[in-house]
Amino acid sequence: MSEKFTVRDFFNRFPTDDACLEHVMEVRYGLRHECSHCGQKASFHKITDRKAYACSRCGDHVYPCAGTVYQDSQTSLQLWFYAIYLFVTTRHDVSGKELQRQLGVTYKTAWRMGQHIRKLMRNAEGFTMLQGHVELDEAYVGGKRSGKRGAWGSGQDRDYGPKGT
Numbered sequence: 395m396s397e398k399f400t401v402r403d404f405f406n407r408f409p410t411d412d413a414c415l416e417h418v419m420e421v422r423y424g425l426r427h428e429c430s431h432c433g434q435k436a437s438f439h440k441i442t443d444r445k446a447y448a449c450s451r452c453g454d455h456v457y458p459c460a461g462t463v464y465q466d467s468q469t470s471l472q473l474w475f476y477a478i479y480l481f482v483t484t485r486h487d488v489s490g491k492e493l494q495r496q497l498g499v500t501y502k503t504a505w506r507m508g509q510h511i512r513k514l515m516r517n518a519e520g521f522t523m524l525q526g527h528v529e530l531d532e533a534y535v536g537g538k539r540s541g542k543r544g545a546w547g548s549g550q551d552r553d554y555g556p557k558g559t
């Protein structure tokens with residue numbers, strides 16, 4: 395684990411929500427890609443105060459978080475990223491209580507985030523705990539979506555949080 399991403403590395407790389415959003419954009423679509431609206435190879439720039447990017451050619455909007463857990467979340471992207479970072483860099487599951495403490499969110503929020511992150515990790519192709527950036531990148535964008543639910547592993551770290559999601 396010597397090459398691991400330290401907390402300092404994390405905050406250098408993701409100092410703001412916008413930096414996190416840019417990462418999601420880069421991994422999912424690329425900051426320069428063929429626009430699905432005008433069909434041109436175009437660069438995309440962030441729209442102020444929105445979680446969206448606009449095509450430099452036609453102005454069409456792209457929402458990098460669409461279809462991810464971040465889409466409708468009230469929790470900031472940076473907190474999500476940090477929570478994922480904790481899961482990736484910890485040898486074991488991160489409990490709701492631990493997330494609550496580290497993130498300064500309510501237990502209910504922490505518990506839900508933990509559930510989502512476990513799901514993201516199961517869906518990220520080839521993802522294994524304690525690996526480097528490639529796996530982390532997949533974790534941040536959730537890999538493929540899947541309808542699979544439940545499966546809490548051994549259950550030893552199970553939290554008794556609110557029912558449902």
Ligand SMILES: [Zn+2]
Nearest residue numbers: 429432449452
């Ligand atoms: Zn366009």
